[in-house]
Amino acid sequence: MQERNTKQKQVIARLILEAGHPVSVQEILEVGRGHMSRLGIATVYRTIKRLLDAGELQAVVIPGDVVRYEAVMPHHHHFKCSRCDRVYDLDGCVKELKSMVPKGFKVENHELTFYGCCRSCA
Numbered sequence: 001m002q003e004r005n006t007k008q009k010q011v012i013a014r015l016i017l018e019a020g021h022p023v024s025v026q027e028i029l030e031v032g033r034g035h036m037s038r039l040g041i042a043t044v045y046r047t048i049k050r051l052l053d054a055g056e057l058q059a060v061v062i063p064g065d066v067v068r069y070e071a072v073m074p075h076h077h078h079f080k081c082s083r084c085d086r087v088y089d090l091d092g093c094v095k096e097l098k099s100m101v102p103k104g105f106k107v108e109n110h111e112l113t114f115y116g117c118c119r120s121c122a
């Protein structure tokens with residue numbers, strides 16, 4: 001039992017960290033069940049918590065949407081496809097953003113999400 005759990009957690013960890021785009025718990029469960037039919041949601045949550053605690057995983061929060069998770073990587077933004085609900089990573093940041101902020105204000109963080117239709121859905 002213990003051993004099976006450990007193996008399941010390893011598979012899930014790899015699945016999330018190598019997905020190449022942010023994944024929701026539901027997606028993890030669906031893809032994970034393709035490998036392990038008896039995979040339970042509790043194991044998915046436990047694995048996510050462990051990876052978050054270890055600093056290997058970060059949450060991708062899009063307002064009004066489910067939380068997704070991705071491997072920790074440098075600052076970047078996301079594109080959400082409104083047809084297939086998939087979230088894509090975009091490289092880097094918008095340089096002009098800082099010029100929008102009034103003089104004397106110090107920006108500590110910002111969130112930016114693009115919405116639209118992805119290439120597979122177009």
Ligand SMILES: [Zn+2]
Pocket residue numbers: 022060070076077078088089090
């Ligand atoms: Zn991302």
Ligand SMILES: [Zn+2]
Pocket residue numbers: 081082083084085086117118119120121
């Ligand atoms: Zn799409």
